Amino acid sequence: MSNSDQRSMIRDAMQAIAQRKPGKSKLVYDKTKRTIVAVSEGASTPQALNITADDADMFGVVTLSSGWLREKWPYLTKVGSLPVEFSSWDDGDALTQLDLCIQSSGTQVPATLVFGKQQGQPAGGMVISIIETDKPVHRADVFVSPDNIAYRAELIEPHDHTVDRREVVFADIEPQLDLRRAGILETTILKDRTVLCIGLGTGGAHVAVELAKSGVGHFMLVDRDRLSVGNVVRHPGGISQVGRAKVNVTRDLILEKNPNAQVDVRVAEASFGNRDMIAGLVQTADLVICGTDNRQSKLLINEICVSANKPAVYGGAFRRAYGGQILRVRPKESPCQQCFVSALPDAASDVEVSSQDDADVIAYSDRPVAVEPGLSLDVLPIATQLAKLALLELLAGKSSTLNVLKRDFDAPWYLWINRPEPGTQYAEMPPLSESRDEMTINRWYGIYFERDEQCPVCGDFLAGFVAAYGIDPSQLPALREKD
Ligand SMILES: [Zn+2]
Known part of the structure; x- marks a missing residue:
């Protein structure tokens, strides 16, 4: 089972837990089904690899901008690759594409976006392959292209890199904000x-x-x-x-x-x-x-x-x-x-x-x-x-x-x-x-309080003034001119 399939399973199982399915409170690796399942607390699970809720955070996260990718899509599909820059937070635990950042972390990490499967190990720097997928859309790790095809991203780290467990997700700012x-x-x-x-x-x-x-x-x-x-x-x-x-x-x-x-x-x-x-x-x-x-x-x-x-x-x-x-x-x-x-x-x-x-x-x-x-x-x-x-x-x-x-x-x-x-x-x-x-x-x-009908700003101050001081209304035009 590949690293990325495993991540996918953990994500699905964690979702089951998050949805509070009755009686399911623990994740185990079921060797017969070769998958991770959610089971009741206390259920006997011999030969199972237990995974706790803490493991959900075991992967670092790389976040790409969906809006940016849609914009660059014609270029990426034609030329085949595209440079992309990330803001690195918390010692590389979170890499957020600079195009998403209003304020960046101060540490920047370059990468190359590749359309299709990356052939061989990259010469240097991170490579993110954009690959077709049959995963359901509306998932954070799925990008829907302008021609309506679902893609996932695969991260390939350079050889000498120690942090190798990261998943790539897509942030689609406007629709995700509007939904809330x-x-x-x-x-x-x-x-x-x-x-x-x-x-x-x-x-x-x-x-x-x-x-x-x-x-x-x-x-x-x-x-x-x-x-x-x-x-x-x-x-x-x-x-x-x-x-x-x-x-x-x-x-x-x-x-x-x-x-x-x-x-x-x-x-x-x-x-x-x-x-x-x-x-x-x-x-x-x-x-x-x-x-x-x-x-x-x-x-x-x-x-x-x-x-x-x-x-x-x-x-x-x-x-x-x-x-x-x-x-x-x-x-x-x-x-x-x-x-x-x-x-x-x-x-x-x-x-x-x-x-x-x-x-x-x-x-x-x-x-x-x-x-x-x-x-x-x-x-x-x-x-x-x-x-x-x-x-x-x-x-x-x-x-x-x-x-x-x-x-x-x-x-x-x-x-x-x-x-x-x-x-x-x-x-x-x-x-x-x-x-x-x-x-x-x-x-x-x-x-509640009343508007002042003779307010100098929103009312008729002059009429009030004339009435209060008994001024001859025929003098009004002259007064208005002076004003
Ligand atoms: Zn007023």
């Missing part, structure tokens, strides 16, 4: 949607990555900061990324989850000086997600989005991340960020300060300004809820499984409290287990 979302998310719709994310701190970056996992296809990222060591305890980016612009770190995290996404990055701050650039991006976006934590940038983005008639979702944590809030703005339909600041000034000003830049910018605050600690754990509930609201906006007007949430997520403003922080209005909240009627920690509250 099918029926829940309308991936064909989301693939065409464009999200503009302004502010890629902890919350903003998490939202962007969640949307990528959900299948959103186009991203525009705007942030001026670089990832610092202090960010790492909260941000999805890690120590290896320290010093890089947060937009670039986030782009790579998006591509790790959705390699087919289009990601456009701008290292820029959300300030009035960049108004035209941001307004241009807003024009091409279906939804704007604002994760900046200072009021000026939120109001600027609000003004741009309302005048462009684009929906926007604003998220933020309260100080020391004891809680957080989300405001969803559908221009002219629901209250805007400016309405929110006028209606609930205390709520609007209770923001955490998570970077020194923001600490410097919040000069309007009457409280001491310093970078405040906060836990990733406390920011994530807000980020995941924001991502859900964002998906609902992106699927608006389309039939979707998520539409059942529309009656639950109907309010413009959402509030979440992580702990009864001393010194806040939430300090005396009853314990979670004791209250159903009063507000508690760890529950989402959707809160």
